Amino acid sequence: MTPSAASAPRFPTGFSWGTASSATQSQGATPADNWWAWEQAGKAPSSGNGNAFDTLYASDFALLAEWGFSDYRMSLDWARLEPRPGHHDAHAIEHYRRILTAGRDVGLTMWVCLLHTALPVWFADEGGFLSAKAADTWARHVNFIGETFGDLADGWMPVNNPTAYAQKAYLTGTFPPGHASQEEFLTALRTIHQADFEAALVLRQGGRPTSTNEALLTLHPADDSADTAGIAALVDSVVWDSWLNLARTSRYEDAFDQYGFSYYLSPAISASADLLPYPAGSPVGPQGYVAWAPGLGEVLARLHKELPGKRFLVAEIGYGGHHDTARATYLQAALGHVHDAMNTGMDISGIHLWTGVDNYEWLDGYDVPFGLFDRKRAPRPSAHRLKTLMHRGPAAGKNT
Template identity: 70%
Template sequence: MTSPAPGPSSFPPGFRWGTASSATQSQGATPADNWWAWEEAGKAPRSGGGNGFDELYASDFRLLADWGFGEYRMSLDWARIEPSPGRRDQGAVEHYREILRAGRRAGLSMWACLLHTALPAWFAADGGFLAPAAAATWARHVDFAAEAFGDLVDGWMPVNNPAGYAEKAYLRGTFPPGHASQEEFLTVLQAVHEAEFEAALRLRQTGKPTSTNEALVSLHPADASAEAAGATALIDAVLWGTWLNLARTPRYEDAFDQYGFSYYFAAAVDPSANLLPHPAGHPVGPQGYAPWAPGLGEVLARLHTELPGRKFLVAEIGLGGEDDTRRTAYLSDALEEVRRALAGGMDITGVHLWTGVDNYEWLDGHTVPFGLFDRDRTPKPSAHLIRSFLRG
């Protein structure tokens, strides 16, 4: 049963509404990154020019601002900026600077992500985050980004979904380099989380706020067995414990001004540690999971308990597929969960929707749209739902 849609007045003054995108998904892959080779090898559909953002960014920003959005999170593609070790492409740097300027001219606060899935081909060839020199190489890039873009960035989100990246690239092997090694997965997961937290320490020196974007799932044992409970606890320790342990260390306890996260689904864990759609019988979407809004409420409640007194950002929520009626209902229910958390005293600074304009969806190409607007920039019914909050 669908919850009644919360009214615009349910959200406090100053609550921030934004959308998010990534370079590869909106601009398309570049020969300088490892996703390009993945496409060339036939392991993913061609991204082409993404959704045309490279040409349409200024009008996209005006559209979003006119609709009522106040924030936009984009990624500054490391491969485009540094196509070979130590050589920065000044044309790419200036192009990103102009994109940031255009967003700010439109009235948007611009948040920048420095790593969203695709890696420079040369960095990947050296072993990526498994390489001994990875931390130092990453730190140099972070420092360069702070210097090159810090005057135009309003907030930093250093790494997008570390757990999602590590799992797809090193456990399931569906993203480059296509490995399926539990040992490598755990090593990369720890390394990328540390890269995320170290980057935040460096980026805070620009005077701009920092946010995580953790991929979080509400986990439930699939049955009443001790084996299912144990498997759930194991996955929980990896998915939640890896970054929470860092957040609680003295070195990193003030690295982030807020803790942001992406939520797309809850999962049941069977005795063999397989993730299954949850709740059982709930409709499953085209990517194999069951979008379930109450799971967002469970994630929010846990964060409020795990990190008391901190600020939070719902950094990504969305629903993929052609059925925008379902998307509209899901977003209405999800925003009701956010409203409840706010009413319960949780300090949530805002919500970023994934995504504004339909874009390239990695292994699904353009077949699983998430946008509030289609690639012709025509608003869908879900966009009108969101506008009722933006103009409330």
């Protein structure tokens, strides 16, 4: 049963409600990026033209603004902008400038991401973030983006889910380049996180806020053995310490104005490092995990403890699957955990939903919908429920 709107929490005035997307997922892959070759090799379904965002972006923004959303996060496709090293495509630049302008024209706060999975082929061929030239190449790209789009970006989220990216590309091999090397994974993990923090230092000089988007979860040991406890501690260190250690250094302690994160699951973990659905016996979604809202509460509690006094953003949360009643129930429960965390004194600026309009879901193609709206832009019942929650406003006489 879906909880009633009357029992839902009320959020303060100024709390931001956003949706998030990425270039490849909404525009489709391009021959200039390494995801295109991944598709051509049969390792992922065809992305086609994404969800037709390239032609429908203005009406999409108008729809989201009318629905009550205040923020929109998108990525600028590096491969489209720089299809060859040192050559920037004027058409792509103008297209992205038109997109950002259209969002701002309807009142959306536009957050810009510089890297969301796909790399230019030429950079990938050099070794990507394992290349000795990676830091210099990335710095040049960051400077170009800041100079070219700084007047239209309202906020920066430089790298999407650095840990998840490194894991899929270099450890499990499910994303290009498809490697399975612990050594490469640890190198990429360090390099990509440093790239994220370095980009934030540069971009925030333009006066716009910066935010991380870490893929966070809490782990639940599958048994009481010492081996399982040891593996859980190791994986936990990868998920959390890989970026927290940077955030606590003197160089990077002020790189980000807020710490954003994505939350989808809080799995159990076995002694062999297998991630298992948690809680056991709960419905497992099409991507193999349980959409468990209390796990969001666990992540928030840990962030509050690890980074006291900092500001946070739920930068990505969503429900994948065709069961829309379950989506509405899950999202309302998740909002409750955010509200509870704020009541403990945690400074949370807003929530960005994944996603507004159904898009391409990487290895799942178009089979796992996450959107509040389908690809025909028809709202699902969960969109109506969320709209009601967003428009409730703060409780009279209470600072909630």
